[in-house]
Amino acid sequence: MHHVRFRDPAGAVRRGEWHGESVSFGGETYDLEEVDVLPPCEPTKIVCIGRNYAKHAEERDESVPDRPLLFLKPPNAVASHCDTVSLPAGKENIEHEAELAVVIGEQCRNVAPEDAETVVAGYTVMNDVSNRDDQDIETNWVRGKAFDGAAPLGPVLADPEHLANDASISLRVNGEVRQDSSIDHLIFSVPELVAEITAYMTLEPGDVISTGTPEGVGSLEDGDRVEVEVEGVGVLEHDVQQV
Numbered sequence: 001m002h003h004v005r006f007r008d009p010a011g012a013v014r015r016g017e018w019h020g021e022s023v024s025f026g027g028e029t030y031d032l033e034e035v036d037v038l039p040p041c042e043p044t045k046i047v048c049i050g051r052n053y054a055k056h057a058e059e060r061d062e063s064v065p066d067r068p069l070l071f072l073k074p075p076n077a078v079a080s081h082c083d084t085v086s087l088p089a090g091k092e093n094i095e096h097e098a099e100l101a102v103v104i105g106e107q108c109r110n111v112a113p114e115d116a117e118t119v120v121a122g123y124t125v126m127n128d129v130s131n132r133d134d135q136d137i138e139t140n141w142v143r144g145k146a147f148d149g150a151a152p153l154g155p156v157l158a159d160p161e162h163l164a165n166d167a168s169i170s171l172r173v174n175g176e177v178r179q180d181s182s183i184d185h186l187i188f189s190v191p192e193l194v195a196e197i198t199a200y201m202t203l204e205p206g207d208v209i210s211t212g213t214p215e216g217v218g219s220l221e222d223g224d225r226v227e228v229e230v231e232g233v234g235v236l237e238h239d240v241q242q243v
Contacts, residue, residue: 002156002234003122005038006030013038018156018234037081040124040157041103041206046073047197048099048128048145052187052212059215068188068196071141073128073151073210081155084239087220088131088147094220094240097128097213098171098179098228102190103157104207111198116191119203122157125236126210127171127228129220152226153208158233167231169214173224181214183230 002018008030016025023030023037050069051057057064079085087094105121128151135144163183171179188196193209203209220226222242229235 002158002162003040004156005040007036007038009034037155039078039080039153040155041121041153041208043075043078043206043208044204045075046077046126046151046208046210047201047203048073048210049188049193049212053181053185053214054187055181055185055215056213056217059217064187068193070197071145073146076148077146077151079149079152079238081152081236082238083149083152084241085129085149085152086243087129087222087240088143089243091131091133093132095130095132095217096171096173096178096220096226096228097130097217098169099126099128099210099213100163100167100169100183100230100233101126101153102194102209102211104203104209105205107202107204109198109202111194113191113195116194117160119194120160120190121205122159123163123230123233124153124157124208125155125228125230125233126208127152127226127236127238128210128213129240130217151210152228152236152238154234154236156234162232163230164232167233168229169231170229171216172227172229173218173220175225178218179214179216181216183211185214186211
């Protein structure tokens, strides 16, 4: 099943089912034009993974890490499917990063890799929008990664069985394919990531692990339309604007 959070025409927030061109809840079905699609979860934090595809590390002229490279995005970074993300003013190089995102289903700590699937609620799609101007000169990446709207997320939460081990991941800007790879190229798998992260911190229901981006990252400009797709999960769409 593909689950969706949305605001119905009366303004109520609902958790229902996604049907592609419509959503449903409680016996009522709404066309997408009638509702506001919301992020599929409300994370207290997004734990992101850097350089988790070898070819992306290569294009950034950086080495592959010997353990997962972790950084955080706060709740203010979350944006919705079909939102318009405002890019930070005065920056010349804001880039897209297509990512598979893992949504946590229960509070957890010290999870063994073999038990990781028991704490995963499902999967969604994220664009790790990155301000390279600041990321490349700072060590904590707050300006580079944590600005408002830097984590478009959605549109759905797909049950785990919808994600194949070799699911494709791609990103298009104004219809042009920029990224095209497969999640079987992940250096650190989802179970390994869950184990590593929960060795250091408690994850809460709705928290997100964004698993890293493949090669092909590129710049975004005012007015661009972005589509991020993970096979079996869905297509996240959003616009960007330069403020």
